[in-house]
Amino acid sequence: MILNATNISKSFGSNEIIKDANFLVNEHEKVAIVGVNGAGKTTLLKILTGEEHADSGNVILAKDAKLGYLRQINNVDSTLSIIDELYTVIEHILNMEKRMLEMQEQMQHLSGEALEALYSSYTALTHSYELMDGYAAKSKVIGILKGLGFDENDFERKINTLSGGQKTRVFLAKLLLEEPDIILLDEPTNHLDLHSIEWLESYLLNYKGAVIIVSHDRYFLDKIVSKVIDIENSEVQMYSGNYSDFSAKKKMLLDAKVKEYLNQQQEIKHQEAVITKLKQFNREKSIKRAESRQKQLEKIDRVEAPVTHIENMKLSLDISKESGKDVLTVHDLAKSFDEKHLFSDINFEIKRGERVAIIGDNGTGKTTLLKIINGLLSPDAGEVIYGSNVFIAYYDQEHQVLHMDKTLFDEISDTYPDMSNTQIRNILAAFLFTGEDVFKKIGDLSGGERGRVSLVKLMLSKANFLLLDEPTNHLDILSKDVLESALNSFPGTICYVSHDRYFINKTATRILDLTGNRLLNYIGNYDYYIEKREAVEGAANLSNNNIEEKPAEISDSKQEWIENKTAQAQKKKISNALNKCEKEIEKIEEKLSLIDEEFANPEISSNVGKLMELQKEKTALEEKLEKLMNEWEELTLSLEEN
Structure with a gap:
């Protein structure tokens, strides 16, 4: 467990937004928060970060867990360039790099014990630098910026000259670079193009920390999340699976509630009709039976009519006249x-x-x-x-x-x-x-x-x-x-x-x-x-x-022909590679059989030097065979897919 929310409630005046919300997020989990506009998704995120205080309940973070939060609007007002803004995240690594260069320069002018002492410090610093993956730090900055849609011509642009969407992308880049234990993202795909969204999907899927996402991008949620927190009419429910799984489960539950409600309404109407009929008989015995039934009816735990927003909003598009072909x-x-x-x-x-x-x-x-x-x-x-x-x-x-x-x-x-x-x-x-x-x-x-x-x-x-x-x-x-x-x-x-x-x-x-x-x-x-x-x-x-x-x-038709032609060429290429791979496997298996025969030869079995040479050759062939078998499996799978 990295985050645990217990009995969270929040109201604004008489408007109850969240009521007794309970859920937990485990390490490495990817979780979505969904709901209609105004349901309280962003409010819940702010409560989790501490920006907003709940009326009741608690949010518990794992000890020493670091939390990062991407808002929908991030008006970062900085005179730094985009690249320098991100370099502030790895400033400690850049300072180490600077110190290492200074030490290298100093060692050229020292000797004896002073050189040994400085070299020892340099070795320790270099080891720390390597543990922090310092050599890849700048490349990681550039990779994240490019992944989020910035090209190298943008890197020197000042933050305070950027649009709101561009600033949000810079802030997202900083957040990913900081690698907090849990990231909270509010509509992270709003200012990204398709390629950047695909890149972010891949990045978050492989992210070692936990991620909580508020998003209307259903394709994005399907790719990433394994849990969905649904907010509806102030009630908060947790579902396992991605967005499609959640949508199907919620529909099943809603259908069941609607059925239960309709069945109860039907039974109520039936009982009311019976009561009315009994009263019409106007006999003492009938009236007592009617009163008894009325009391039973009043004791029924009434099922509330399910709220179905989707049925309240109707959109039917029609035309006044058909166009030409x-x-x-x-x-x-x-x-x-x-x-x-x-x-x-x-x-x-x-x-x-x-x-x-x-x-x-x-x-x-x-x-x-x-x-x-x-x-x-x-x-x-x-x-x-x-x-x-x-x-x-x-x-x-x-x-x-x-x-x-x-x-x-x-x-x-x-x-x-x-x-x-x-x-x-x-x-x-x-x-x-x-x-x-x-x-x-x-x-x-x-x-x-x-x-x-x-x-x-x-x-x-x-x-x-x-x-x-x-x-x-x-x-x-x-x-x-x-x-x-x-x-x-x-x-x-x-x-x-x-x-x-x-x-x-x-x-x-x-x-x-x-x-x-x-x-x-x-x-x-x-x-x-x-x-x-x-x-x-x-x-x-x-x-x-x-x-x-x-x-x-x-x-x-020509487009389809081009696609089919390309697919056929790809399939032929894979087939040729597969045939070549199978022939190489046969050759190695033959060589291994010959080596086994040599091992069994009495003249060789007493020759330690020859045995070691054969064993070395056999080990190398077996390693090569293992790689070829893996390649064969991949090619076979690719051929089946094509």
């Missing part, structure tokens, strides 16, 4: 901002009914591409052609399509003046805005609430082509589930930018990867992309820029 054609698109070249010669088509995800690292131009398609930006070259009867609705991650000075009610009524007050209130209620909430100003809403307002406008638009820029940003997990379900049943066409891999996996029928100033096409969801990424990138690199420059001109 060809929805969008992009020809030779190019865009730069001053010296920053984003992309050129971008070509692709989108057909009716497709759900196309555009992915890529931060800064590659995904949002810019979406804005050009939507007509909000002009390209430097190329053209965007819409098909017949195409009507667009745009979901902006910054919610610039919303008016910050308007109330929720006015935002909807001004956009859709034909809707009645009752209709507006009903649609807002479906998105969890009730009562006086509808008169809040858009500018006073949280990011998640603004996202829900944008979804309301999207729902009402009746557009047949949806352009969505990071639609799951700021949405809690339940809201994401609602959106996924709506998009999957949408009869129109969708093109969106997202780094939410779980969302992409659930909704995309095709992926366009904007990488290296080019688009690579994948005919499938995110799992398919991961499976084929190496093959498609390899095929693109081998084709002398033919695919790099005009990837979208490749038809789906």
Whole structure:
């Protein structure tokens, strides 16, 4: 056990956030905290760190355990460069390194006992330096920074010139470098691109300490955690397994509670009907029986109606008119901002009914591409052609399509003046805005609430082509589930930018990867992309820029042919390596048999020198055979997978 929370309760005024929470985290465990927006996830993290005081209960850390905490917002105001900020973490190692260099210089000018004394100190210091892995310290700093999306050109940038997201990445890098016994991370993937998230997944999976994560990134949680702490209606429950395991178990429990509630309600109605009937007989005996049943009914331990947030919020996307088969054609698109070249010669088509995800690292131009398609930006070259009867609705991650000075009610009524007050209130209620909430100003809403307002406008638009820029940003997990379900049943066409891999996996029928100033096409969801990424990138690199420059001109069938051709070449390569490995194994086994025969030869068995020579040769061959057998197993497995 590294952390134990017992009977933790917390309220803000009359609003009870957490009630009698009990859980423990063991060494090396990776744990998620999940719940809807406002459930108290960040509050619980702050209580665990001591930043927030619980109304009751205790948080016990293991003796001498070191704790690190990554907040959602980290306004580090430092005049140091990024690299120097991280060097403050390994300052003791850098000081040792400096002292070692000074001692080396001094030893060149000493002799006798003074030299011996200094050399002895130098040896002890060097040993300590090696124990702290000093020789790899600077490389580790650079590896973490690159893993989190910084390139070497960024290293000298001053911290106080960075954006909020960049500062958070620097703070995360420092935290990982410090290697505390337990790390608490609040939305660590918010400012990371896909490659950085994959790197962080690998790092945390191999991290020797414990990790507690608050995140809406379900794919990320599935990869990392083995326990889930769920906060719902102030109740805190612990589940074993990753996010998918938790989701399945919670659904089973909810279904059981709903069934229990409905069965009890049915029994109550039955008893009430019997009581009413007995009273109607108006006989003394019947009335006594009715009173007896009424007392029994009043003693029943009533099952509370389960709260199902997901059923309270409904999103149904429809279209006013079907578009033509060809929805969008992009020809030779190019865009730069001053010296920053984003992309050129971008070509692709989108057909009716497709759900196309555009992915890529931060800064590659995904949002810019979406804005050009939507007509909000002009390209430097190329053209965007819409098909017949195409009507667009745009979901902006910054919610610039919303008016910050308007109330929720006015935002909807001004956009859709034909809707009645009752209709507006009903649609807002479906998105969890009730009562006086509808008169809040858009500018006073949280990011998640603004996202829900944008979804309301999207729902009402009746557009047949949806352009969505990071639609799951700021949405809690339940809201994401609602959106996924709506998009999957949408009869129109969708093109969106997202780094939410779980969302992409659930909704995309095709992926366009904007990488290296080019688009690579994948005919499938995110799992398919991961499976084929190496093959498609390899095929693109081998084709002398033919695919790099005009990837979208490749038809789906040709893309599949390229992927199959690459896979066949890989399979043939593995098969050839396997045959070669088997032949070498046969040769070594033959040599070992001959050596065994020589051991049995009476003339050799009395020759100690020859026996030692044979034994040495046999040992070397057996070691080589062991390596070949391991290689054979790996190649056989790879051949089966391909």
